[in-house]
Amino acid sequence: MLKFSKDHEWVRLDGDVATVGISDxxxxxxxxxxxxxxxxxxxxxxxGDELAVVESVKAASEVYAPIAGEVTEVNADLEGAPETVNAAPMDGGxxxxxxxxDKSALDTLMDEAAYKEYCEGL
Incomplete structure (x- = not known):
């Protein structure tokens, strides 16, 4: 299950584990x-809490938690290769x-079609 927040984070649920990143x-x-x-x-x-910070050549930006929970793993590869966020935001990034x-919190997020429509309106 893949869902998106209005702050442009994505969350992919696989069993009881949610993987979080930023959208393309x-x-x-x-x-x-x-x-x-x-x-x-x-x-x-x-x-809605701050989860991470991303710095780009343009600005620094907070990444917010799309759901509540406890961090069980971080993508340490990003420390040495932050450009992975640009190259593969939905995979290695x-x-x-x-x-x-609370898995029901995912129901408050957008599916891929709704998120695409949301971005087109920005």
């Missing part, structure tokens, strides 16, 4: 990503994996 639209708006600051494993967040506090 978001990485294009940021430009070349030069640094990613990730949270610590064990960090607990509520939906993921930020964190987390447990999900």
């Amino acid at each position: 639209y978001a990485q294009k708006q940021l430009g070349d990503v030069v640094f990613v600051e990730l949270p610590d494993v064990g960090h607990e967040v509520d939906a 993921w930020f964190v994996k987390m447990s999900v506090s």
Whole structure:
């Protein structure tokens, strides 16, 4: 299941594990990503809390948690290769994996078709 937030984060649920990153639209708006600051494993967040920070040649931008949960893994590869966020935002450019506090919270997010329509209106 793949869902998107209005802040341009995506979340992919696989069993009880949610993988979170930023959308292709978001990485294009940021430009070349030069640094990613990730949270610590064990960090607990509520939906809407700051989850990570992305710095690009244009600006620094917060990445918000699309759902509540606990960070169980971070994508350490981004430390040495932050450009992966630009090259593969929906694959190798993921930020964190987390447990999900409430799976029903995913129902408040957009599916891919709704997100595409949302971006076209921006």
